[in-house]
Amino acid sequence: MQKLSIATSEGDVSALYRVISNNPDLLECIDQKPFNHTPLHIAAETAHTHFALEIMSLKPSLGRVLSHDGFSPLDLGRERITPLHYAAEVEEIDFLAEFLRKCPASIEDVTLCCETAAHIAMKNGKLRAFKVLFGWLKRTNRKEILNWGDEDGNTVLHVTASTNQTEVAKLLVKYVNVNAKNHEGLTALDISNTKPPIQVNARMKKILLRAGASKASRLHQLPTLAEMLGSPEALIEKIFQINAYLDEGLSGEMRNSMLVAAILIATSAYQSVLSPPAPWPPQINQRWSLEKW
Template sequence: MDDSLKRSVETEDVDALYSIISYDLDVLETLDQIPLIDTPLHIAASVGNTHFALEIATLKPSFAWRLNGHGLNPMHLALLNGHDQLVTSMITTEDIDLLAELLSACPSSIEDLTVRCETAVHVAVKNGRLSAFKVLLGWLRRANKEEMVKWKEEDGNTVLHVATFTNQPKVMELLIGTVNVNAKNFNGLIAMDMFRLMGDSKDSEVGKILRRA
């Protein structure tokens, strides 16, 4: 990789990146043709440069699935280096078109977990990203991977648990019929138990959905 491009990644200098691209319009395309290298997205993911990583992913979504010489893609590197915020940003981006492209380019990324054992769906719901959740759920259904919405994070919470304690009835309506409403977390609580413990902060619509289910 060109030294100036590498420096722009390491220093998270987006202006320098676009300056390099304006000088050589094919610079990213050229890198995409070289097998088993660390692309700019790999480097940004390794050091946790979130903003730069999103810029690169927008410009070249195919970098998301590329494996480096150690067989790792950018998501793997971010997870290995503990850069949860970068992972969160990549899989819950508000740019729905970009999210769809990332899933298309790197379908295995849907199964990557954060250090808290959260799936992309957990992260989207925890951050209140309804549009991102819809894209992820639709993709899981088309890929016959709906079982993933039943996966539990480190506290044993399913996505339904998360949607319950964050008061997201629209998410819950989409989940009902796919998840087990009686699944218990590691404290032995089902979603309804969690709802009852929420006190004044609970949304009555959430309770109605759980009771119907």
Template structure:
């Protein structure tokens, strides 16, 4: 330890401490992370609790350091003397919780979680880093199943990060790389986790629009040629004779029925059946009838 730092600690001289830190912001990094570290921590918070919020390279505070080292005692002390230190962010917009999760500091993580719960600060768990990851995303990526299980009780499991990925998306990606245990995926699935694709299925209206684009972009179907042969062309519904509409509708139903009987039984989901029927009518040139009726 720097002699000046030691003398400042012995004399209780805060000004001298600040002077040393101003000359060498990283002087504390050279201290042995055992007894001397704990002695310095005790002295710091005793004389000036705001020192808990002093930032070094990367905007990292002593609280961040303690959390990353899984030093639950120092984490508890820091939070007790300086509650606002929980709100400090690193240069990458990471909270203290992010740091503890990344390093797998489970004991420190539990202290942080308990403190947030007791002081109604759970909202901080929703804060995201610069990549839009909340602590749950980070816990999945860091392969921390116990942390994932605990965080699910406080966070919505299907929140997207800035890349549009959910926690389950991150799991599948990391799993393919062999970096995450299957237990993490089991926990997520048990909590009804979904991928981004599963959460954003196109609506029936969107499907109609897509099919309309395909329909108008393609050539005339066989049935459309029949319509033209009957000189129906493009008309409003009230301009097409009712008898003709009824005949064409019967033909469409017969074709659709024959097609479905020849195929495998479709799923029981009524929405799927509606979408598939709509697609069939379009591809068979009967989409015109869809709008008539």
């Protein structure tokens, strides 16, 4: 164990394999303990990423072992950069695919800057790595991750527009919200318009426009959550409250029938406000007046 500790602290991959050759069951023994500060924890703490990748390839289950403080090795990476993030950054596509297979939940991991592995691949221009991640997200039905924003609210499409990667844009526009705004209120088309007028940028704009992308200034301005909570309760909110109430203790058929009735009543009330009934004809008003007296 002492030789393994030295190899780990130095990030020496060659020394790691020498230790394992002398004791082939070493990593298996470490994995058997429910709580353990493993070499993978140490490699993550000391930012020996290559060393961490080697251990993960040899024993992927060590990535789930918790330390005595309850932290997994992935929780301890510098700036929360996991082996998956690193593999995307350096385009180690075989390891990337294998890591996803052995640890599928890692696709949800984000760095301290809220970057997914797809963000990192695009920011570093790693097309092959992105295609591996994109293929995994499609096949596992996790395409919503492509709409996640980083700390600046930029989705992968924002990054793609910023770096003029048209091949990726063609893949993305079918699966993402092309009019998502970042924290500056900019869409991918806005970002594309800020770039120098070069030919590749013109192609990017064409791809975005064909997919229905718009400038932020032309989009309907929806109220923020704070604005909505500070305003009078809207009719549609009341309908959803009724729906939630009806969810409890009623069959699906009864709930749907009562919800339809509630919507019809609410709609009728709403229409009556917009279009009040016409006044009675003069002759009716006159007859009513005579009969009253």
